[in-house]
Amino acid sequence: MNSNRTALSVNLNKVALVRNTRHLGIPSVTRAASICLQAGAHGITVHPRPDGRHIRGEDVTGLSELVGHHAGAEFNIEGNPFHNLMEHVRRLRPHQCTFVPDSEGQFTSDHGWDFPADAQRLRPLVQEARALGVRVSLFMDPQPQMMAAARAVGADRVELYTESYARAWGTVRQDDVLRGFAEAARAAHEAGLGVNAGHDLNRENLTDFLRAVPGVQEVSIGHALIADALELGYAATVREYLACIERAFS
Template identity: 50%
Template sequence: MTHLSVNLNKIGLLRNSRGRDYPNLIHMAERTLGLGAFGITIHPRPDQRHATYQDAHDLKALLKRFPGAELNIEGFPDAQFLEVVLEVEPDQCTLVPDDPNQLTSDHGWNLARDQDALRPVIAQLKAKGIRVVLFMDPDADSMAMAKEVGADRVELYTEGYANAFGQENFNDTLRQYQHAAQAALDAGLTVNAGHDLDLNNVQALCEQGRIAEVSIGHALTTEALDMGWDNVVKAYLERLN
């Protein structure tokens, strides 16, 4: 079984576009958890164009009503992000190498270059009891280093997988991701995955049992325009089970 964490950034973007609290992100989180989702993810960027730092605090309060459910906060570990995360103390923090002006995440950490900057950050988060995940490209050779710098998990960046789905190179790409996932497991890490996963492609990635958790937001929100929010969340849970 692979756990589903629903990323609510696009709900925040829709809310913020009108300057009102509608749709209400916390209500959507409550609805999603009530349907059986394992967790909620947000990725508050410095401009707070979708999920906000206040959302992080409000979601933490909500999660107290759902024993066993988890809050995952993603982002680049600048001073403000770290201050919020250390205050909120989510179950999981996924560190992503985003530029402040980046439209969306598009690459994993280069640990040969970034390890010295990441080590104290990871140590600080883990001292608060927060599980630490590093957003990584599907490079099997990098997984041991992710463990060595102190990460508990990696999240495989899956845009390449999603782009290959249905194409001639899909089987080769799937093997690359499965190889990277196995290397992470062999290193003592747990494996998450996310980015451009959808109802069509998520099952093939997860069916071999190496992926513990997927974080899905953009596709899920888009699919809900056709199917309805509740139906889409239930459909993901069926595929991941």
């Protein structure tokens, strides 16, 4: 991963969702991943849900192999560790796993872990993943007071849930919301955590977020990036998002 700039991990769930509407195997998830990585993306993210409505087990296996052939690229598997995530982590040992507190039929991720309520049941699974050599990130709301607790269960990073920022972007609330995210990031760093971010980030709001929130190591972007790729193509879209990241550091 690029150590000097925020890394871009492309979430391919929506590619699989389109493919699954027919039985033709197109669009290809692995082909999409290959093009994105060749265009400069730093990693690939997937969120295989128990109902298999988009990413499926065979996709996870194929993508793990593909990413392994791209030097420096990382594979991030996200999901609920109490559902089907850990079977993939144990089998494939990705670079990173992101624990997300989704219910089985949840439409999309919409909240982070809660401490101390979730601490006791999360701790052994965090420890197991780390013992396998897998970095653990916890999907968290931007609440500074929760960051030390996330570190206490053994997490390496948190992924800040950015939907509230995306809703506030371009409104009078934007600066206040960004200050809250910056405080959460600083609290995470003080606790010894790395910081990732994701959910509803796009070409319009990404640069402002990275300028305001210190030390974001990775953004995971799926829905908006794949929607843009329908118009621009995968490679051009990845380059656009990388340019957004570069502008944040210029």
